[in-house]
Amino acid sequence: MPHKVFLSFLWPSLIVMILFIALPIVSVVYQSLHVEHEQIMIVGETCGPFGCTEEVSVDAEAMGKLREEKPAGRFNGLGTYFNESHLATDEIAEIFATSADFREFRNRVMNLPFYNALIFTVSYTLIVTPLVMLVGFIIAIVVNMVPRLFKGPVIFFSLLPMIVTPLIGSLVLFWMIDSRGVIGASLQVLFADPTLSLKASPTLTWVTLFTYGVWHSAPFAFVVFYAGLQTVPQDTMESAMVDGANRWERIRFVTIPHLMPLAIFVALMQLMDNFRVFEPIIGFAASASASSLSYLIFNDLRISNTPLFGSAAATSMLTIFGIIILLLPVLRQNWREFNRKS
Amino acid sequence: MARLQLKNVNKRWGSFVGVDNFDLDIADQEFLVLLGPSGCGKTTTMRMIAGLEEVSEGEIWLGDRMVNNLEPKDRDISMVFQSYGLYPNLTVYENIRFPLRVRLVPKEQHDEMVMRAARMVELEDFLDRRPAELSGGQRQRVALGRAIVRKPTVFLMDEPLSNLDAKLRVSTRAQIKNLQSKLKTTTVYVTHDQIEAMTLADRVVVMNKGRIQQVGTPTEIYDTPANVFVASFIGSPAMNLVQGRLEKGVFQGQGIRVIGLRADKSGNVTLGFRAEDAEIVKTDGNISAPIYSIELLGEASMVTWRLGGALVSVRANKGFRAEIEDVVQADIPADACHLFDTETGERL
Amino acid sequence: MSNPAEKRPLPLKALAISIVLIWIIIAAFPFLWTMWGSFKVEGDFFSRSDWMNAVTGPLTQEKHGSTFTMEGYEGAWIEREFYRAVINTAIVTVSVVAVSLTLGTLGGYALARSGYKYSFWLLMMALVFRAMPGVTLISGYMLPFFELNIWGYLPTAIIVLVAMNQPFTLWMLHSFFKSIPRDLDEAALVDGCSRFQAFRLAIIPVMWPGVITTGLFSFLTAYNDFAVTSMLLSEQNLTMIPQINSFLGSSQEEGKVMYAVAAVVSSIVPLFVFIMIFQRRLVSGLTAGAVKG
Numbered sequence: 001m002p003h004k005v006f007l008s009f010l011w012p013s014l015i016v017m018i019l020f021i022a023l024p025i026v027s028v029v030y031q032s033l034h035v036e037h038e039q040i041m042i043v044g045e046t047c048g049p050f051g052c053t054e055e056v057s058v059d060a061e062a063m064g065k066l067r068e069e070k071p072a073g074r075f076n077g078l079g080t081y082f083n084e085s086h087l088a089t090d091e092i093a094e095i096f097a098t099s100a101d102f103r104e105f106r107n108r109v110m111n112l113p114f115y116n117a118l119i120f121t122v123s124y125t126l127i128v129t130p131l132v133m134l135v136g137f138i139i140a141i142v143v144n145m146v147p148r149l150f151k152g153p154v155i156f157f158s159l160l161p162m163i164v165t166p167l168i169g170s171l172v173l174f175w176m177i178d179s180r181g182v183i184g185a186s187l188q189v190l191f192a193d194p195t196l197s198l199k200a201s202p203t204l205t206w207v208t209l210f211t212y213g214v215w216h217s218a219p220f221a222f223v224v225f226y227a228g229l230q231t232v233p234q235d236t237m238e239s240a241m242v243d244g245a246n247r248w249e250r251i252r253f254v255t256i257p258h259l260m261p262l263a264i265f266v267a268l269m270q271l272m273d274n275f276r277v278f279e280p281i282i283g284f285a286a287s288a289s290a291s292s293l294s295y296l297i298f299n300d301l302r303i304s305n306t307p308l309f310g311s312a313a314a315t316s317m318l319t320i321f322g323i324i325i326l327l328l329p330v331l332r333q334n335w336r337e338f339n340r341k342s
Numbered sequence: 343m344a345r346l347q348l349k350n351v352n353k354r355w356g357s358f359v360g361v362d363n364f365d366l367d368i369a370d371q372e373f374l375v376l377l378g379p380s381g382c383g384k385t386t387t388m389r390m391i392a393g394l395e396e397v398s399e400g401e402i403w404l405g406d407r408m409v410n411n412l413e414p415k416d417r418d419i420s421m422v423f424q425s426y427g428l429y430p431n432l433t434v435y436e437n438i439r440f441p442l443r444v445r446l447v448p449k450e451q452h453d454e455m456v457m458r459a460a461r462m463v464e465l466e467d468f469l470d471r472r473p474a475e476l477s478g479g480q481r482q483r484v485a486l487g488r489a490i491v492r493k494p495t496v497f498l499m500d501e502p503l504s505n506l507d508a509k510l511r512v513s514t515r516a517q518i519k520n521l522q523s524k525l526k527t528t529t530v531y532v533t534h535d536q537i538e539a540m541t542l543a544d545r546v547v548v549m550n551k552g553r554i555q556q557v558g559t560p561t562e563i564y565d566t567p568a569n570v571f572v573a574s575f576i577g578s579p580a581m582n583l584v585q586g587r588l589e590k591g592v593f594q595g596q597g598i599r600v601i602g603l604r605a606d607k608s609g610n611v612t613l614g615f616r617a618e619d620a621e622i623v624k625t626d627g628n629i630s631a632p633i634y635s636i637e638l639l640g641e642a643s644m645v646t647w648r649l650g651g652a653l654v655s656v657r658a659n660k661g662f663r664a665e666i667e668d669v670v671q672a673d674i675p676a677d678a679c680h681l682f683d684t685e686t687g688e689r690l
Numbered sequence: 691m692s693n694p695a696e697k698r699p700l701p702l703k704a705l706a707i708s709i710v711l712i713w714i715i716i717a718a719f720p721f722l723w724t725m726w727g728s729f730k731v732e733g734d735f736f737s738r739s740d741w742m743n744a745v746t747g748p749l750t751q752e753k754h755g756s757t758f759t760m761e762g763y764e765g766a767w768i769e770r771e772f773y774r775a776v777i778n779t780a781i782v783t784v785s786v787v788a789v790s791l792t793l794g795t796l797g798g799y800a801l802a803r804s805g806y807k808y809s810f811w812l813l814m815m816a817l818v819f820r821a822m823p824g825v826t827l828i829s830g831y832m833l834p835f836f837e838l839n840i841w842g843y844l845p846t847a848i849i850v851l852v853a854m855n856q857p858f859t860l861w862m863l864h865s866f867f868k869s870i871p872r873d874l875d876e877a878a879l880v881d882g883c884s885r886f887q888a889f890r891l892a893i894i895p896v897m898w899p900g901v902i903t904t905g906l907f908s909f910l911t912a913y914n915d916f917a918v919t920s921m922l923l924s925e926q927n928l929t930m931i932p933q934i935n936s937f938l939g940s941s942q943e944e945g946k947v948m949y950a951v952a953a954v955v956s957s958i959v960p961l962f963v964f965i966m967i968f969q970r971r972l973v974s975g976l977t978a979g980a981v982k983g
Binding site for chain 1: 698702917954976
């Protein structure tokens with residue numbers, strides 16, 4: 001297909017993607033280098049019955065004018081990246097110098113918003129991803145064993161936690177784990193502790209969020225693995241039987257190698273999805289004890305009237321950087337394959 | 343009706359050369375077959391003629407028009423695709439009528455033209471069916487019908503028989519040959535099957551690795567292959583090829599010696615002969631070695647030796663019997679031998 | 691037809707069936723529970739005395755004379771005008787699906803038939819955008835949108851959702867169009883069509899399975915979106931999901947959690963129907979990426 005014809009088909013998509021993907025990225029970069037204007041103060045005299053007093057207040061008019069001229073704020077270079085709510089280099093240095101032991105160091109670092117979010121995001125990604133794959137694989141294996149009749153309904157119900165958006169899904173669970181909800185109340189009985197609340201301790205909140213993550217994503221792994229199980233080469237399976245492999249060995253040497261490419265696919269998708277964990281934190285009202293990179297950005301932007309565009313943009317850039325690191329091996333491998341093919 | 347010329351046509355993708363300097367003049371009404379193994383550039387050449395692939399270098403002339411920059415629809419060709427490319431949502435009748443519809447042929451002529459084409463490919467009884475309801479052979483005939491419904495300057499056929507079973511292939515082959523001679527339209531036909539090439543072609547172009555290896559009538563290609571590639575590609579079983587030395591008209595290889603060959607050349611050569619040109623003898627054979635296998639074909643037996651690295655087969659009459667490892671001799675007439683330069687592979 | 695490879699001892703079968711049952715309960719119970727509970731009053735759904743109250747509903751009985759009440763739904767839909775959010779969601783999802791499929795089929799077709807290696811870059815882009823949290827881009831949108839005065843309107847959110855999903859849409863459609871034999875549209879080209887005619891006459895009639903599968907995923911993106919819609923839409927234009935989120939803040943204080951529960955159930959029910967109708971296509975779409983990836 002000549003380039004001209006090609007473009008005549010592709011231009012609508014291209015324009016949309018340039019306008020709403022490429023330009024916003026430029027805008028994020030630009031904004032991350034700027035910070036809100038300093039307040040312009042004005043000294044006015046308020047005169048009352050007891051004489052005049054000098055008063056310092058924000059000059060709304062001048063501020064408005066300044067904002068109109070320079071909506072992105074004033075240039076701040078990389079300042080935002082290194083301030084206390086992002087990479088916090090000064091604070092880290094200080095904490096490092098004054099902390100008595102690693103424990104204290106860790107605790108104090110965890111109090112820095114960016115590191116708190118980063119650590120949660122990374123732990124969420126690294127813990128939920130393998131669990132999802134394991135649970136999904138087990139479900140796929142057992143569903144494959146049950147009579148055909150059940151399979152349709154099983155898949156139907158399995159899809160629910162995945163299809164329902166995380167915010168709604170986590171809300172549904174949130175209400176159930178409320179100490180007055182069915183799961184929360186049952187847990188209190190189970191552990192014989194009437195004050196037990198999953199919402200109270202940060203550790204339990206983290207565990208709750210991880211559990212939610214597995215519940216939400218396991219269906220995806222299940223569906224992919226289940227589809228893979230349908231295509232396990234029957235010849236290899238039968239020759240393994242003839243060769244005397246038992247049930248477990250057949251899974252180990254035939255099924256699992258066959259599912260390997262799918263497992264890599266699931267792992268990749270899960271790494272990406274889990275890295276942007278965000279909605280469950282809102283759904284579980286967990287922001288006090290857990291926060292993620294996405295949540296930080298959301299929070300900066302949500303501040304009414306004066307959203308912290310600069311701060312949000314800097315966190316965005318750092319997040320994108322993190323994703324690139326995460327995806328680098330995949331991108332590199334694809335690039336190699338691409339070069340080999342062409 | 344037109345002559346088709348390809349002038350030094352090249353096709354490259356990046357550094358990969360798909361078709362290398364293809365230069366050929368195809369006469370009006372000629373049936374030309376492009377023959378070669380997969381990946382040899384034959385289909386690419388055809389697609390460039392059709393306009394489905396851009397030409398990197400060189401010119402394609404259809405009649406007196408240079409068509410390099412014309413869209414496929416403006417080239418006035420019709421084409422039969424390997425997997426037919428039938429429109430699954432249209433009936434047989436609609437499929438055959440499609441070219442007339444998009445080329446804005448006056449509506450009142452459609453019915454007559456479609457019926458004529460359908461009659462020629464014997465599809466009158468299936469006009470209301472959809473492609474999914476047809477057998478492979480019938481689908482193939484719909485594709486043919488769609489190609490002949492108008493009178494294009496050139497027919498292009500891309501392995502049209504490769505999806506049919508062996509029996510149907512033979513009858514459809516005959517039908518294509520018959521149609522072409524009736525319609526007298528220049529035809530370019532791509533195949534990897536040398537029997538199709540032999541039976542259909544006025545001229546065959548043998549291609550390999552993007553290059554033309556030999557152009558000639560089927561007889562020329564069979565009798566005087568231009569190089570080792572053509573020799574090994576044409577004929578079934580393939581021509582026996584043995585490496586050795588030629589000195590004063592005597593070829594000497596491992597387990598084989600042929601005398602009375604041309605004396606004006608000497609050096610490392612490859613000797614070729616066809617299995618049916620040699621015969622099993624009791625004494626004084628050119629080959630004398632223990633046999634590697636013997637296969638009974640029914641009408642004959644095939645005796646095979648392993649000489650050097652090569653397997654060499656000779657056709658014996660059907661009564662011949664021997665055990666594997668028995669020493670058997672064969673006589674190869676000198677005038678049935680082909681000599682090729684071992685270095686270049688070219689015919690000497 | 692008993693295949694020895696599929697013969698299993700009884701205990702193993704029993705184990706398998708019980709694991710499956712446990713999984714079904716884990717997967718489905720929360721939704722069924724919430725649906726059931728949404729017809730109760732708060733005192734029952736969040737019962738201090740006994741969680742069985744959420745099933746039997748004694749307080750609901752006491753208050754409304756029946757164990758079922760539409761109170762939560764009435765409050766959400768009428769008092770809090772949740773129907774507006776539903777209408778907005780309908781507008782957004784239908785538009786996003788329509789626009790992204792229209793642009794995507796054209797682009798995906800071109801990518802599938804182009805001899806050049808654009809598809810690699812497309813895959814890389816789809817991958818990166820799949821990985822990038824939507825919020826990171828949103829921080830790039832807000833300020834320019836305020837400046838241009840297009841913040842808060844439905845069309846803005848629609849086009850943003852289309853754009854963010856477009857690499858994925860293109861990729862899916864591209865691999866689908868690749869599975870349609872080239873012969874089909876090339877036959878049309880030789881028969882006398884231009885590229886657009888070939889697309890219209892030969893490809894459009896056969897492309898629906900792939901387009902529908904891709905459309906399902908566009909639908910889900912738009913329907914389930916929270917990040918884009920909550921940040922880019924003004925209060926009265928909010929769609930269901932962000933609307934529910936804004937319910938949470940207000941209703942919790944006023945003791946009207948049941949409004950939020952009713953709204954949540956209202957947003958889940960369409961998905962139930964959706965999965966029921968499209969289960970097969972969803973599954974094949976989910977796995978298509980893995981196979982062709």
